[in-house]
Amino acid sequence: METPKKIKVALLGVGTVGTGVYKILTRQREEMVHKIGAELEIVKILVRDRKKERPGIPAELLTDCFADILDDPEIQIVIEVMGGMEPARTYILEAFRHGKHVVSANKDLIANDGKELFEAAQENHRDFLFEAAVAGGIPIIRPLKQCLAGNNLTEVMGIVNGTTNFILTKMTENGMDFGEALKMAQELGYAEADPTADVEGLDAGRKMAIMASIAFHTRITFSDVYTEGITKISADDIRYAKEMGCDIKLLGLAKNTPEGIEVRVHPMLIPSNHALASVRDSFNAVFVHGDAVGDTMFYGRGAGEMPTGSAVVGDVIDIARNIQYGCNGRIGCTCYKEIPVKKMEDTFNSYFLRIQVQNRPGVLANIAAVFGNNQVSIAQIVQKKAVKGRAELVVITDCVCEKNMRDSVMILEGMSIIQEISSIIRVYTEEE
Amino acid sequence: METPKKIKVALLGVGTVGTGVYKILTRQREEMVHKIGAELEIVKILVRDRKKERPGIPAELLTDCFADILDDPEIQIVIEVMGGMEPARTYILEAFRHGKHVVSANKDLIANDGKELFEAAQENHRDFLFEAAVAGGIPIIRPLKQCLAGNNLTEVMGIVNGTTNFILTKMTENGMDFGEALKMAQELGYAEADPTADVEGLDAGRKMAIMASIAFHTRITFSDVYTEGITKISADDIRYAKEMGCDIKLLGLAKNTPEGIEVRVHPMLIPSNHALASVRDSFNAVFVHGDAVGDTMFYGRGAGEMPTGSAVVGDVIDIARNIQYGCNGRIGCTCYKEIPVKKMEDTFNSYFLRIQVQNRPGVLANIAAVFGNNQVSIAQIVQKKAVKGRAELVVITDCVCEKNMRDSVMILEGMSIIQEISSIIRVYTEEE
Numbered sequence: 066m067e068t069p070k071k072i073k074v075a076l077l078g079v080g081t082v083g084t085g086v087y088k089i090l091t092r093q094r095e096e097m098v099h100k101i102g103a104e105l106e107i108v109k110i111l112v113r114d115r116k117k118e119r120p121g122i123p124a125e126l127l128t129d130c131f132a133d134i135l136d137d138p139e140i141q142i143v144i145e146v147m148g149g150m151e152p153a154r155t156y157i158l159e160a161f162r163h164g165k166h167v168v169s170a171n172k173d174l175i176a177n178d179g180k181e182l183f184e185a186a187q188e189n190h191r192d193f194l195f196e197a198a199v200a201g202g203i204p205i206i207r208p209l210k211q212c213l214a215g216n217n218l219t220e221v222m223g224i225v226n227g228t229t230n231f232i233l234t235k236m237t238e239n240g241m242d243f244g245e246a247l248k249m250a251q252e253l254g255y256a257e258a259d260p261t262a263d264v265e266g267l268d269a270g271r272k273m274a275i276m277a278s279i280a281f282h283t284r285i286t287f288s289d290v291y292t293e294g295i296t297k298i299s300a301d302d303i304r305y306a307k308e309m310g311c312d313i314k315l316l317g318l319a320k321n322t323p324e325g326i327e328v329r330v331h332p333m334l335i336p337s338n339h340a341l342a343s344v345r346d347s348f349n350a351v352f353v354h355g356d357a358v359g360d361t362m363f364y365g366r367g368a369g370e371m372p373t374g375s376a377v378v379g380d381v382i383d384i385a386r387n388i389q390y391g392c393n394g395r396i397g398c399t400c401y402k403e404i405p406v407k408k409m410e411d412t413f414n415s416y417f418l419r420i421q422v423q424n425r426p427g428v429l430a431n432i433a434a435v436f437g438n439n440q441v442s443i444a445q446i447v448q449k450k451a452v453k454g455r456a457e458l459v460v461i462t463d464c465v466c467e468k469n470m471r472d473s474v475m476i477l478e479g480m481s482i483i484q485e486i487s488s489i490i491r492v493y494t495e496e497e
Numbered sequence: 498m499e500t501p502k503k504i505k506v507a508l509l510g511v512g513t514v515g516t517g518v519y520k521i522l523t524r525q526r527e528e529m530v531h532k533i534g535a536e537l538e539i540v541k542i543l544v545r546d547r548k549k550e551r552p553g554i555p556a557e558l559l560t561d562c563f564a565d566i567l568d569d570p571e572i573q574i575v576i577e578v579m580g581g582m583e584p585a586r587t588y589i590l591e592a593f594r595h596g597k598h599v600v601s602a603n604k605d606l607i608a609n610d611g612k613e614l615f616e617a618a619q620e621n622h623r624d625f626l627f628e629a630a631v632a633g634g635i636p637i638i639r640p641l642k643q644c645l646a647g648n649n650l651t652e653v654m655g656i657v658n659g660t661t662n663f664i665l666t667k668m669t670e671n672g673m674d675f676g677e678a679l680k681m682a683q684e685l686g687y688a689e690a691d692p693t694a695d696v697e698g699l700d701a702g703r704k705m706a707i708m709a710s711i712a713f714h715t716r717i718t719f720s721d722v723y724t725e726g727i728t729k730i731s732a733d734d735i736r737y738a739k740e741m742g743c744d745i746k747l748l749g750l751a752k753n754t755p756e757g758i759e760v761r762v763h764p765m766l767i768p769s770n771h772a773l774a775s776v777r778d779s780f781n782a783v784f785v786h787g788d789a790v791g792d793t794m795f796y797g798r799g800a801g802e803m804p805t806g807s808a809v810v811g812d813v814i815d816i817a818r819n820i821q822y823g824c825n826g827r828i829g830c831t832c833y834k835e836i837p838v839k840k841m842e843d844t845f846n847s848y849f850l851r852i853q854v855q856n857r858p859g860v861l862a863n864i865a866a867v868f869g870n871n872q873v874s875i876a877q878i879v880q881k882k883a884v885k886g887r888a889e890l891v892v893i894t895d896c897v898c899e900k901n902m903r904d905s906v907m908i909l910e911g912m913s914i915i916q917e918i919s920s921i922i923r924v925y926t927e928e929e
Contacts, residue, residue: 214814217528361797
């Protein structure tokens with residue numbers, strides 16, 4: 066057997082994901098020859114500080130100068146796992162201009178500047194793959210772009226943030242409150258010191274923008290996504306949800322409707338027997354509905370060194386196969402439509418509200434009148450507890466227009482009989 | 498815009514799946530131009546009887562002569578959805594020799610003759626794709642071959658037969674017995690008039706052979722798969738399983754162990770909180786474990802006109818993209834190892850046994866002695882009911898060697914105190 070060809074690769078960044086990629090490519094080195102007919106070798110790793118200790122990473126591969134990678138004509142694939150907007154964006158664009166293919170796990174960047182990156186890839190006939198940017202190790206980008214390409218996809222729904230799913234699981238199963246569960250997530254390394262991007266739904270929103278763009282063939286950027294986090298979810302909300310046979314999950318929802326694309330991230334009550342309700346801890350799952358395939362679901366680890374590394378390496382192998390067959394650029398941007406994005410206030414939802422009211426005659430009638438006057442029909446209203454002149458009402462609405470709900474809430478908030486609207490959480494309803 | 502290139506396609510067979518493929522390709526005709534830069538057109542359909550009424554299928558496309566397709570140099574892709582071993586096998590081999598790419602949904606054929614088909618594809622530098630052969634619409638072949646290619650995959654486990662899962666669901670949730678549930682499945686079109694291939698686990702066994710071959714990079718044929726069906730599962734078994742917090746599912750199991758490949762299909766008790774336990778009715782799900790990605794699961798419809806059609810069309814699109822980029826044969830056979838297959842008697846399992854015994858002193862001790870003498874350690878033994886000198890015992894063993902269990906059972910069957918061994922069902926245990 067002749068010496069196999071070598072395909073040389075550079076890593077930009079060697080944090081959690083980069084380390085995973087390095088480990089996988091090292092231990093799969095011999096297998097690769099059989100899988101793709103070539104060796105994959107990491108020859109350079111870009112880091113900010115070459116002096117930092119990195120156990121298991123050979124110091125001679127490290128460079129702090131991007132030009133070392135850019136100007137090395139033997140490097141064909143650049144793996145961007147440094148994260149953040151800049152310099153990642155510039156590095157990727159430069160890599161394309163220098164004839165290199167790029168694998169990226171950078172959801173922040175792709176959800177904002179996907180169009181520009183794709184155009185640069187296309188101009189230079191290079192591959193740009195990013196399976197790891199959404200739902201970590203779970204294969205979802207390739208299934209959407211390839212396996213399900215015969216479908217008109219109408220809905221993508223998922224639990225795409227492991228941190229918040231871990232927190233909600235602990236609140237549900239162990240009765241923790243949000244603060245306790247967040248602290249535990251931070252101690253276990255599931256949440257960062259500044260947990261904003263996770264707990265406010267921003268991270269999930271970026272992933273939904275990327276998936277919606279691919280599923281519906283129209284460019285959705287992060288700014289198109291309505292996001293609402295889980296910081297206001299209380300133990301009471303979770304208990305009441307349970308009484309109704311539901312769990313509360315932070316869901317990403319993207320729908321292609323006749324009136325435009327809906328894409329949003331917010332907490333939702335979901336029936337406990339729904340497949341997504343059983344996704345626990347830091348696991349992720351993505352539900353996809355297509356006109357031919359019906360319902361499908363993809364489940365696995367949405368983050369972590371090795372699962373995310375697995376997705377990156379899958380992309381690297383794909384590009385290596387393209388290099389071997391001379392067909393790079395085979396699957397580029399698939400956004401060939403321009404579909405408008407629906408405003409959040411034009412969406413229809415069922416709502417769960419928890420309202421603290423004065424416990425006196427006529428209160429219920431007054432509240433019901435506000436809803437009625439604003440075309441919000443009520444499915445259920447229950448008085449949960451009454452102490453010292455104060456009562457707690459739980460209201461479940463039918464599927465109504467968000468705008469009408471917002472109008473109702475604004476009026477309710479101005480009424481003296483209402484002490485506080487403690488929660489407003491949307492409720493998942495099956496489409497007819 | 499110039500007139501898009503046309504890629505011409507022929508269908509072999511237009512039964513359930515073929516009709517689905519025709520419908521999808523027809524309604525996606527305009528979209529295809531954007532997705533692959535070419536039109537996909539079905540120009541010929543091979544049928545046995547041209548006279549038969551086929552609503553929605555244009556009669557002018559029909560031919561009963563395979564040579565019409567083979568000798569048409571404009572047809573680049575042949576979609577084999579006729580099923581069965583012959584003439585499907587010969588037609589596919591001939592198609593390759595005539596320079597055509599092939600998509601097949603034929604699990605029977607691939608599980609037996611996969612090697613020969615792949616070799617013919619490779620010799621002729623043609624594509625051979627078969628996503629639809631396993632788990633219908635669920636993307637699983639491409640994820641295994643591509644997305645998870647950076648992993649050393651160690652386990653594939655799944656519910657890959659919708660008919661039996663429907664029957665077991667009805668037995669579990671509606672208290673039906675096997676016969677009633679089978680009858681209902683037949684009335685709903687989920688089971689065929691001769692249900693043998695489904696209820697005896699043969700269909701699932703073929704799918705496991707195909708997935709094991711891909712996951713472990715070694716050729717597994719159907720004859721390597723141990724199969725056991727669900728015809729002996731009784732309402733009592735399901736009730737006792739429930740008492741133990743378990744459901745009974747027909748599971749396909751493939752493992753790459755240091756002693757060789759295990760690949761088998763049989764009923765199993767699985768904890769009700771396991772993700773596969775919540776797969777109901779005719780849905781399928783495949784669980785995959787890789788050293789990098791950890792646990793992943795793929796869920797959806799495992800059969801039916803449109804779901805299976807979706808998988809076929811995904812493959813056709815893939816081949817069309819390869820044609821556009823001149824890189825057919827890009828991913829061929831990935832069986833580059835030769836790993837032995839373990840004998841079923843050398844596998845280790847935990848077992849659930851339901852035994853009818855004479856209800857008299859010493860019986861338990863005698864039975865326990867048989868197990869003990871054969872290295873079968875018992876985790877639990879419960880006497881369930883005793884009437885008229887007869888008692889029912891339920892025995893759960895630890896994880897023991899199948900051979901030792903078989904020896905024990907043979908001895909027990911010869912003992913006068915034992916009236917009947919009503920059930921022997923394996924129990925799913927998490928590996929340590």
